[in-house]
Amino acid sequence: MKAGAGHRIRETGWLRAWRSDAVASAKQEQAMLADYGIASELLDRQAISALEPDIVPVYKTGLLHTETTSVDSPGAVVKAYALMFAGAGGEVRQAEIKAIMPAGDRWRVVLAGGEISARHVVVALGPWSADILRPLGYRVPLAFERGYHREFKPNPARSLRRPIYDIDGGFIMTPMEQGIRVTSGVELTDRDAPSSFAQLDQVVPLARGVAEFGDPVGEAWRGSRPTLPDSLPMIGPVPRHAGLWLAFGNQHIGFTTGPATGAAIAAMIGGTPPSYDVVPFAPGRYIS
Numbered sequence: 001m002k003a004g005a006g007h008r009i010r011e012t013g014w015l016r017a018w019r020s021d022a023v024a025s026a027k028q029e030q031a032m033l034a035d036y037g038i039a040s041e042l043l044d045r046q047a048i049s050a051l052e053p054d055i056v057p058v059y060k061t062g063l064l065h066t067e068t069t070s071v072d073s074p075g076a077v078v079k080a081y082a083l084m085f086a087g088a089g090g091e092v093r094q095a096e097i098k099a100i101m102p103a104g105d106r107w108r109v110v111l112a113g114g115e116i117s118a119r120h121v122v123v124a125l126g127p128w129s130a131d132i133l134r135p136l137g138y139r140v141p142l143a144f145e146r147g148y149h150r151e152f153k154p155n156p157a158r159s160l161r162r163p164i165y166d167i168d169g170g171f172i173m174t175p176m177e178q179g180i181r182v183t184s185g186v187e188l189t190d191r192d193a194p195s196s197f198a199q200l201d202q203v204v205p206l207a208r209g210v211a212e213f214g215d216p217v218g219e220a221w222r223g224s225r226p227t228l229p230d231s232l233p234m235i236g237p238v239p240r241h242a243g244l245w246l247a248f249g250n251q252h253i254g255f256t257t258g259p260a261t262g263a264a265i266a267a268m269i270g271g272t273p274p275s276y277d278v279v280p281f282a283p284g285r286y287i288s
């Protein structure tokens with residue numbers, strides 16, 4: 001709201017949907033969610049049709065996470081945050097960082113064109129974070145959970161109101177600013193290995209059978225989720241260098257959890273306790 005991106009948020013929940021009769025699995029999930037205080041509603045085919053009246057009624061069972069929200073353009077939301085930061089006096093600079101080096105009680109950040117000197121440096125380079133730390137002697141065991149999506153021209157007669165996770169099909173489809181987005185499952189490989197669209201090619205026809213969307217809009221997209229072995233991020237100081245902080249490894253949920261990661265790092269740099277326990281995220285659990 002503060003960033004002026006509130007109109008991008010849809011409070012329509014997140015629907016996990018089974019083509020099979022999966023009431024027992026859905027109930028099990030619901031109980032697990034309730035243990036964590038997460039509200040959900042169990043739905044049958046009729047209730048799913050009431051929520052999503054325009055899609056082809058292929059789903060027999062659904063579990064709606066009622067308090068989950070989604071956005072129609074994560075990129076636009078992040079840009080709005082950057083503008084808000086600049087409006088509050090921050091400086092946004094885009095440059096390739098070649099290296100970070102300790103220099104007395106400060107840090108040199110060597111850029112493709114120029115250099116920055118700073119007391120504190122936060123490494124928040126997502127799947128590229130481990131690369132910049134290697135010359136300092138830190139070997140971060142970062143893996144890459146790659147994923148793909150493609151967007152399609154919506155069918156006005158088959159509008160989609162919320163993200164749907166088709167559990168039997170193994171994909172998500174969701175209405176976005178540019179069209180209906182269909183996602184692949186996870187691909188475990190090197191960060192920079194050539195793209196393989198096999199998973200996406202397999203699920204697009206399944207999704208089309210539900211939302212009957214039109215032609216692709218633009219090219220398919222590929223991203224790498226930065227994931228540590230315990231699936232928790234690294235949030236905190238590096239073990240051997242003062243003034244160097246890590247804020248990465250948010251794997252599948254970094255768009256959601258990134259702001260809380262940033263807030264904790266800002267608190268620690270400012271010398272105040274973060275608003276949540278950051279001990280489980282200590283970088284020292286994997287690097288020394």
Ligand SMILES: Cc1cc2nc3c(=O)[nH]c(=O)nc-3n(C[C@H](O)[C@H](O)[C@H](O)COP(=O)(O)OP(=O)(O)OC[C@H]3O[C@@H](n4cnc5c(N)ncnc54)[C@H](O)[C@@H]3O)c2cc1C
Nearest residue numbers: 096097125126128147223224225250251252253254255256
């Ligand atoms: C397919 C897919 C689906 C996802 N879906 C969701 C979702 O539904 N919800 C959710 O919450 N999260 C989702 N995520 C996860 C989320 O995108 C990531 O966790 C998040 O982007 C991590 O944010 P970050 O700022 O740490 O890293 P990034 O967003 O990866 O940003 C790192 C930035 O650093 C820059 N960089 C790297 N090296 C250098 C260098 N040497 N010099 C200068 N710049 C550099 C990169 O260009 C990049 O812009 C998804 C990720 C993928 C791949």
